[in-house]
Amino acid sequence: MKQYSKTNLHIFMGAGGVGKTTVSAAFAIACAKEGRKVALFSIDPARRLQDALGIEALTEKGIFLPLPQHFLGTCLASTIHVRETIDRWVMESSLAPERREKLLSHPMYTALCDKFATSTDTFAGARIAEWLQSGEFSDIVIDTAPGLHALDFIKKPDKVADFFDGKLVEWLKLFFSPEADKLSFVQKIVKSGAKKLLDGMGKIGGDRMVSSLADFFILLDAVFAKMLERVRVTSDHFRTPQTKFYVVSSVRQDALNVAIHLKRNLTAIKLNRSLFVLNRCLPDFFFNDMKKVKSEFLRDYFSKLNSMQTQVCDELLRQGNDCVTLPWLAQSHNSEIVNSLYVLGEKLIKSSEGLV
């Protein structure tokens, strides 16, 4: 199998409901047609899209999209499965089998998975690294969670590890790890100082909270260190010329505000290879035709929509960024959706060439 040392990373961002998932799938399919080996990672894939692409359910490891014969490349599609991925990381860790079981059944473990399920950014960051490091893909297309803070982890990849580096955790380990009896002289002194703090915490949540937490952190340490390493790999890759950001908006004021803010967030962390994609635009000839409609109500509606579209376009261009406009996805039956997506994706590839 060919190994790719320089994987292209395409990150799609934007507000909810702007069509990010569709646009990123379209882009991935268009890349696959040209013969590239693509991995598509969607945080929030619609059932409808999965059905249309002929896949029953996206698994944790991903499945290859059934593409037409004349497509030269492949597209592996996957979505976020927090629990399964973390379970797998635990199984792949260096923990002894009985320690793994203990971690998987720890009451805090489920709470931890839930926490990651609500911070998909960090989690996805670690997940993407597995693909980057595999070298199996020429292109990775990421459809991020809607909203502004999809990339917070680039700013502070260490944020996730803050508490693991903290002294408190050291203390907890010191007190509760199996080797606690064999302490050095210095450690014994530290221990007596830390004892007061731990006793204080015991007052808040009971002694069992402290020992339960300590136990948990010790078990999780190896898994977590690996995860942090992965987040850093992705975060570093974001800074290379192989990574491009596509900020998707639709013709709505709220979606536009989110897009502009996202772009500012990217610039603030010095990620400048980004471009706006204005999705579901209507062409001028359409608006001209709508002026002839008999219903005054509809004429009024489409004229407002027209000025809104112009306003949104102008505003995006004012941000000093390139902006690609995309039409509505052509209406098609499930059997032809790959082709409609390909047409949309090809338009995006062509119009963004030389821009970013």
Added chain:
Amino acid sequence: LQTPLIFVLGKGGVGKTSASYAMAKHNAQLGKKSLIVQWSLADSAAGFTKKSSPFNLHSQSNYDENHQFQKETELEQGIYTVNYSFQETLREYFVEHLKQKILHSLVVENKHVQKLLQASPGVQELFFLGRIFWLIDLAEEERGWKYDHVIVDSPSTGHGSSLFGLARSIGKFGLTGPLGEECRRVQGLLDNPKKTGYVIVTLPEELPIQESRELTLKVKKEIGYGPLCFFLNRHISQKFYDQYSEIKHEMDNFLPETKEILSVLNKSYSSSISLASEFKKEREEDFIFIPEASLEQKDILECWLSSFQSHIHARVFST
């Protein structure tokens, strides 16, 4: 509104802040006092959309970038808002409620303990619930704050639903002491349908509807009762669609490409309408449609309030 405490749940961007504000406004028109509780922590995307929303709750003076303040602020007659701050809640809880000032400054404010508290799954959420418990059961006695209704503009789905089973699952760690007590009383409040109710806001799109189904199941499993109602926001009204459908008689006037686009739009409108009506059909709960403002030539608040008026007998509004 039916219960003193109402959680407004739903996926990000479906209109939870609009729903919260509209319910408070509805109350105010009936001469009642409401407090809207917001939480932007770890969910700043919501904070941003709120800023740009027509109701602009967050631009009020009680809001600052670091979410440090949680003073109640009167937005207008009968409508108050408060922003949740983890640090401030910790301080009030230990210093004012438990009278444990020393414990607070020596242990809770210790920077290593802070790191642990912020990183430990569920702790911030637990204190958020504790704060709400305090608002419902203790605020009148301790502070003289009295509201007819507390409306919680919940963080988006992930957090929103996990709030309901949180106290019970944290309880499994075998907590004793004040945290253990906190878990028990918070869960007691959530488990009581006389005091607590929730509404689910959704959009006529596939993903938000699917998430609403899952959310309803999950919350019902945790606390044993279903939502007071669903709000289906940005509904494409039959009136708009009927007018739009008339276009088919004028097709001769248009370019072929225009016809193609019209049929794409038609598919999108009609799928919204059928998704909405199918979802309504499968639910036993009250269903309240809020029309898409841009199609109605009304502002968003008017759309909400007039929908409330036409569903005034819905369970959520009865007392």
